[in-house]
Amino acid sequence: MATDILIYDGAVRTEQGWLSPGYVAIQDGRIQTVAAGRPDEELLKSARQVIRAEGKALIPGLTNGHTHFSQTFMRGLAAGRPLLRWLKELIWPLQSAMSVEEMRLAALLGLVENLKCGCTSVVQHHKVTTTRDHTGVVMEAAKQVGINCVIARLWSDKGVNSEDATAILDEMEEWFALTRDSADLPSRPFLHFASGPATPWRCSADCLQKTHDLAVKNGSFTHIHVAETRDEIQMSLDEYGLTPIRWLDTLGILGPQSQIVHAVWVDEGEIELLARRGALVVHCPVSNAVMGSGIAPIPAMLDQGVTLRLGSDGPASNDTQDLFETTKMALSLARAHLVDASVLQPAQLLSIAVGGQDIIPGSVADLILVNLAHERAMPVHDLDSALVLCSHGSDVDTVIVRGNILMKDRRLLHIDEEALLKECIQAVILLRKRAGLD
Numbered sequence: 001m002a003t004d005i006l007i008y009d010g011a012v013r014t015e016q017g018w019l020s021p022g023y024v025a026i027q028d029g030r031i032q033t034v035a036a037g038r039p040d041e042e043l044l045k046s047a048r049q050v051i052r053a054e055g056k057a058l059i060p061g062l063t064n065g066h067t068h069f070s071q072t073f074m075r076g077l078a079a080g081r082p083l084l085r086w087l088k089e090l091i092w093p094l095q096s097a098m099s100v101e102e103m104r105l106a107a108l109l110g111l112v113e114n115l116k117c118g119c120t121s122v123v124q125h126h127k128v129t130t131t132r133d134h135t136g137v138v139m140e141a142a143k144q145v146g147i148n149c150v151i152a153r154l155w156s157d158k159g160v161n162s163e164d165a166t167a168i169l170d171e172m173e174e175w176f177a178l179t180r181d182s183a184d185l186p187s188r189p190f191l192h193f194a195s196g197p198a199t200p201w202r203c204s205a206d207c208l209q210k211t212h213d214l215a216v217k218n219g220s221f222t223h224i225h226v227a228e229t230r231d232e233i234q235m236s237l238d239e240y241g242l243t244p245i246r247w248l249d250t251l252g253i254l255g256p257q258s259q260i261v262h263a264v265w266v267d268e269g270e271i272e273l274l275a276r277r278g279a280l281v282v283h284c285p286v287s288n289a290v291m292g293s294g295i296a297p298i299p300a301m302l303d304q305g306v307t308l309r310l311g312s313d314g315p316a317s318n319d320t321q322d323l324f325e326t327t328k329m330a331l332s333l334a335r336a337h338l339v340d341a342s343v344l345q346p347a348q349l350l351s352i353a354v355g356g357q358d359i360i361p362g363s364v365a366d367l368i369l370v371n372l373a374h375e376r377a378m379p380v381h382d383l384d385s386a387l388v389l390c391s392h393g394s395d396v397d398t399v400i401v402r403g404n405i406l407m408k409d410r411r412l413l414h415i416d417e418e419a420l421l422k423e424c425i426q427a428v429i430l431l432r433k434r435a436g437l438d
């Protein structure tokens with residue numbers, strides 16, 4: 001049987017533990033074989049591409065569960081502002097000044113950063129929706145870069161920059177129709193669409209329910225910022241007499257088809273509710289720390305059985321999209337918060353970082369090779385610890401999405417990175433002027 005790619009002589013992370021050395025064969029976008037030891041000569045000769053992975057770890061690609069690509073153009077500008085001031089004084093003016101071309105470049109930059117840091121899947125909570133072209137160019141950028149991407153189109157129908165609810169629903173219907181069929185092709189990255197309400201305090205109950213129903217009807221989900229800061233809890237109590245999590249539950253939004261981003265300020269009853277409803281929580285520890293928002297109680301969530309993902313959040317509040325940094329921060333902040341070094345283990349965090357994926361025959365070949373043969377990781381006593389505690393995104397050597405090699409030896413095979421960075425630098429100069437920052 002023909003093999004497209006054979007990776008051997010590295011350490012392979014499987015459900016049953018590490019195979020070191022082990023090897024993996026890939027065919028037609030899927031994993032064909034996973035085994036311990038070295039492949040035989042016949043397999044080595046028959047493979048079209050062979051990657052020797054000595055000193056490297058082969059793991060499923062990371063999933064970045066929440067980001068905003070437009071903010072790649074806004075890194076390092078927070079200057080100590082808390083969330084609401086940061087949004088009003090900086091992020092909203094810059095976002096509304098962004099042209100279609102600037103959005104395209106910012107998305108390409110964001111996608112390339114995720115790819116180079118080992119993310120094979122990303123959820124883009126897409127904020128700049130000034131025109132449909134602002135969303136269309138992000139979809140094209142995702143196809144060009146080649147990683148799996150969910151575009152959760154952000155909307156709000158209350159307050160500053162709000163949109164008409166009917167227009168939001170009409171536009172979403174069109175995007176769902178366009179992306180409906182692209183999810184399950186094994187040799188092509190999936191491009192999916194989702195509803196992305198901004199926050200409970202910026203969205204009406206009626207539009208939240210209608211957009212959620214539309215998403216569910218299309219096999220998709222609602223992706224929403226919730227309970228990020230203490231201020232938001234008070235705003236929700238003042239308006240509805242309920243915390244945002246409980247208010248969303250009264251609307252029927254909490255469930256397996258909802259992704260609750262942040263969930264920093266949640267009580268025990270809300271954690272139990274999130275678990276019981278089967279809602280997924282996206283934990284963004286670096287962003288929450290940089291913005292001074294707080295530390296989400298993820299050990300308690302895991303104890304209750306809440307499904308977790310990790311997210312970088314937008315690069316204006318992180319200020320990178322390095323999910324290795326996010327993974328280490330998730331572990332260390334949880335331990336610091338509870339003053340307990342026994343809380344959470346590197347292997348547990350790594351499983352969350354890879355979105356619960358495993359390297360097993362038949363699964364799609366979304367894989368990364370991480371170099372551990374360097375001064376920060378040596379000596380490797382424990383592979384999970386070496387990856388979670390010692391590695392950076394810049395240690396990712398090779399990225400494969402659906403059997404396509406997108407990066408090898410840290411070189412992007414389909415994108416001119418140098419030209420992209422030059423274009424981005426020029427575009428940001430003009431954007432800052434137009435937004436009145438200079």
Ligand SMILES: [Zn+2]
Pocket residue numbers: 066067068125225261313314
């Ligand atoms: Zn966010």
